[in-house]
Amino acid sequence: MPGEIIFEFPQQYLYPEGLWLTIQLSVLGLIGSIVLGILIALLRISPFAPLRWIGAAYVEFFRNTPLLVQLFFLFFALPALGIRFSDDAFVFNFRAAVLGIALYHAAYVAEVVRGGLLGVDRGQIEAARSLGLSYRQMLREVQLPQAVRSVIPPIGNIAIALAKNTALAKTIGVAELLAAGDYVEAATFRTVEAYLAVALLYLVLTLPMAAGVNWLEKRLLVAR
Amino acid sequence: MRQDTWWIFTDINFLRFFGAGLIQTLLLSLAAIALAFVVALVFALGRMSHRRWLRWPSIAYVETIRALPVLLLIVFFYIKGSSLLQPVFGPEFNLQPFWAGVLGLGLYTSAVLAEIIRAGILSLPRGQTEAARALGLSHARAMRYVILPQGLRLMVPAMMSQLTTIIKDTSLVATIGVSDLLGQGRIIYNRYFNPIEVFLFVAVIYFVICFALSQASRRLELGNTPKAARAKIREIQLRDQAA
Amino acid sequence: MRRTLKTSAIALAAIFVVAACGGGAGTGAPAATQPAATGATSTKPKLDLSSYAYAIQTKGKLRVGTRESNVPFGLKNPATNKFEGFDIDVAREIAKAIFGDVADIDQFIEYVPVVSATRIPTLQENKADLVIATFTINEDRKKQIDFSDVYFRTGQKVLVKKSDNSIKELKDLAGKTVCTARGSTSERNLLALSPAPKVLTLDDYPPCLLAMKNGQADAVSTDETILFGLIKQDPDTKLVGQYFSDEPYGIGVKKNTGDRTGFVDLINRTLISMVQDGRWARIYKQWITPVSGDEKKSPDQR
Numbered sequence: 001m002p003g004e005i006i007f008e009f010p011q012q013y014l015y016p017e018g019l020w021l022t023i024q025l026s027v028l029g030l031i032g033s034i035v036l037g038i039l040i041a042l043l044r045i046s047p048f049a050p051l052r053w054i055g056a057a058y059v060e061f062f063r064n065t066p067l068l069v070q071l072f073f074l075f076f077a078l079p080a081l082g083i084r085f086s087d088d089a090f091v092f093n094f095r096a097a098v099l100g101i102a103l104y105h106a107a108y109v110a111e112v113v114r115g116g117l118l119g120v121d122r123g124q125i126e127a128a129r130s131l132g133l134s135y136r137q138m139l140r141e142v143q144l145p146q147a148v149r150s151v152i153p154p155i156g157n158i159a160i161a162l163a164k165n166t167a168l169a170k171t172i173g174v175a176e177l178l179a180a181g182d183y184v185e186a187a188t189f190r191t192v193e194a195y196l197a198v199a200l201l202y203l204v205l206t207l208p209m210a211a212g213v214n215w216l217e218k219r220l221l222v223a224r
Numbered sequence: 225m226r227q228d229t230w231w232i233f234t235d236i237n238f239l240r241f242f243g244a245g246l247i248q249t250l251l252l253s254l255a256a257i258a259l260a261f262v263v264a265l266v267f268a269l270g271r272m273s274h275r276r277w278l279r280w281p282s283i284a285y286v287e288t289i290r291a292l293p294v295l296l297l298i299v300f301f302y303i304k305g306s307s308l309l310q311p312v313f314g315p316e317f318n319l320q321p322f323w324a325g326v327l328g329l330g331l332y333t334s335a336v337l338a339e340i341i342r343a344g345i346l347s348l349p350r351g352q353t354e355a356a357r358a359l360g361l362s363h364a365r366a367m368r369y370v371i372l373p374q375g376l377r378l379m380v381p382a383m384m385s386q387l388t389t390i391i392k393d394t395s396l397v398a399t400i401g402v403s404d405l406l407g408q409g410r411i412i413y414n415r416y417f418n419p420i421e422v423f424l425f426v427a428v429i430y431f432v433i434c435f436a437l438s439q440a441s442r443r444l445e446l447g448n449t450p451k452a453a454r455a456k457i458r459e460i461q462l463r464d465q466a467a
Numbered sequence: 468m469r470r471t472l473k474t475s476a477i478a479l480a481a482i483f484v485v486a487a488c489g490g491g492a493g494t495g496a497p498a499a500t501q502p503a504a505t506g507a508t509s510t511k512p513k514l515d516l517s518s519y520a521y522a523i524q525t526k527g528k529l530r531v532g533t534r535e536s537n538v539p540f541g542l543k544n545p546a547t548n549k550f551e552g553f554d555i556d557v558a559r560e561i562a563k564a565i566f567g568d569v570a571d572i573d574q575f576i577e578y579v580p581v582v583s584a585t586r587i588p589t590l591q592e593n594k595a596d597l598v599i600a601t602f603t604i605n606e607d608r609k610k611q612i613d614f615s616d617v618y619f620r621t622g623q624k625v626l627v628k629k630s631d632n633s634i635k636e637l638k639d640l641a642g643k644t645v646c647t648a649r650g651s652t653s654e655r656n657l658l659a660l661s662p663a664p665k666v667l668t669l670d671d672y673p674p675c676l677l678a679m680k681n682g683q684a685d686a687v688s689t690d691e692t693i694l695f696g697l698i699k700q701d702p703d704t705k706l707v708g709q710y711f712s713d714e715p716y717g718i719g720v721k722k723n724t725g726d727r728t729g730f731v732d733l734i735n736r737t738l739i740s741m742v743q744d745g746r747w748a749r750i751y752k753q754w755i756t757p758v759s760g761d762e763k764k765s766p767d768q769r
Contacts, residue, residue: 060431060435061431063434063438064388064392064430064431064434064435064438065392065427065430065431065434066392066393066395066396066406066430067392068395068396068398068399068406069395069406069423069426069427069430070427072419072423073419073420073423073424073427076413076419076420076423076677076681077419077420077423079681079682079683080420080681084682087682088644088665089644089646089665089667089678089683089684090644090665090667092683093667093683108462112462153459154458154459154462157459157462157463158462158463160291160463161462161463161464164291164292164293164294165293166293167293167295167296168293168295168396170295171399171670173667173668173669178293178295178296178299181296181299182299182584182649182650185303186584186649186650189587189611191300191303191304191588192304195296195299195300195303195304198296199292199296202291202292202293202296203288203291203292206291206292207287207291210287210290210291210463213463217459232545235546237545237546237547237548238545238546240548241545241546241548244548302585302588303585303588303592304592305592306592306593306594307591307592315726316593316726317593318592318593318594319592319594320594321579321580321594399670400585401535401579401580401581401582401585403580407580408545410536411535411536411542411543411545412545413673413677414535414536414671414673414674415536415538415542415545415673415700417673417676417677417680417700417701419677
């Protein structure tokens, strides 16, 4: 049974710990990418052209280069630039991974959020402005609340991609789920079992997310 | 140790070295998307079949593969691919890392493409099928001559943008020892200790290729993809754009 | 549309063919097609028809698993796109034992890049005929694969920054972060230390050196000779302490289940004759002496 290896392997509960790190990477990465993504989206729709360009450059750069290259770059470049986060190498690697994952997915979040904001009826925006609301008030009171509803399902989809992409963190020395699989494989040479166990744990993580997103999509569609 | 190594990027030998990596990257992408397309067609049709024994395995395949990290598939085929395929190709068969990458990436992408193709076909008006059936075509023939060609044509831009994703994802094969663009870069920074320069250089190359491709596919997309299909494809691509 | 489908199918097939060549999956050099009868009249050594070496000779390629970034043992030189180093030269001698003493032996060798963690799978999955990659012989590994006799002997040491005076011997490593390659014996030796340091594992040794330069690790630990290679690349580092392990390197071969007949013997015979006729000493002098400063005539000379 492939599942047994998860519990059978004595070495400090590798799989559960790996899974826990994967979950931490996913949650922190997602929060980071949403916060950053909203900021970039606001740049993208700013009335001030240079801000729009910065937003566009960010999105295009991070979407069109591999996440792996970005992670390696952070891993080597941050310390060279004197950014260390922590004296503990493992904490540093983890934080660099979270940062890399957040930066990359923020580009996708930004595009979704921008789409949501632009999707709000222009008439409403003009009405709000003509009622005397400032740009910022209008954004907060009219445009953002409407956009939120339309962006939740797509962000759910990004969250699924993000959870899968955390696997790349192993290449910069974070002992997440896939790295646990590597370790067990190397120690036991039971390749199929070792990786099937990893696959099962990823499925446990991502399939419910997928089901949740599908459910949300249907609900929000009906409500509209 | 941090001496200037920018000269590497103007030396013809080093450019050739990177060029060899770039060729591997591009060949791997093309081979992977070709494999993906064939497999995707099978599972997209399987998923839309009226026969349960075809439909259920197809759904299981697509949903399972989509839920896994592509790096896991690549690593798995690297370590286990040869012995999995030895019953087919004989006991001396060995799966090169390059082909392990093609299999891992290709099978992952096949699940994504299957969903894209299905979305394209489902977006066609029902009248098409009905008209074809009314003309006396069997279900299979209606699919083959009427529905599939139209559905596929609609999906060309989506497939192109999937190619962008594949090119980015090929960077993952550097972790299993394929000398692709990133793999060659790694050899260089391991020797000259200049990872920052190497990664900037490599990133720029990936960027130029992927940016050009994504712009091209965006331009195509403005064409005639139905709105419903476009929304579905966007959703698929958000979930499955890997690394 | 049918036509487009057909042409695209042809295009796809073409891509596969081109990719197959590009992927290095080609079926060997022209020499491979030479029938055995004419082969015997050329300079090729006569080999037992049932031996694995004979199968390699007829195939025309010896597949050598080796490292790409491991000065001075195995490295791919970006300026020439060729492999070089101690391990590579030993592999070339083995190739010569199979294909004869030809000038450009590399035409008969296909290099398969490996890292520490992929050495055993590379053999078990038949991706390479032999792995020569600073591969320590030990009992656990012997259960998975076969090893040749020892062709190089070294031991594990610790590399630190020159300015670092806090680490002088092994016990000073307690609580420090030590970097090494994933899946290596060095990793295991470090974890077995008591008290154990925190072990950071990356793919290869040069990234470990970079990590130490960046302050992400306090020390790098692996076999002394590999560390010599790192010092050569970065003179701002130094070795400390005593050997804390014995690392006899062997050449790895897939376990013989009737499909590797006589292969380890052929390798061992080649190694013995290399030591006897001074080829081993010459290779040592070319690659190891510049980093270690000493000269040796055989692997077991102390």
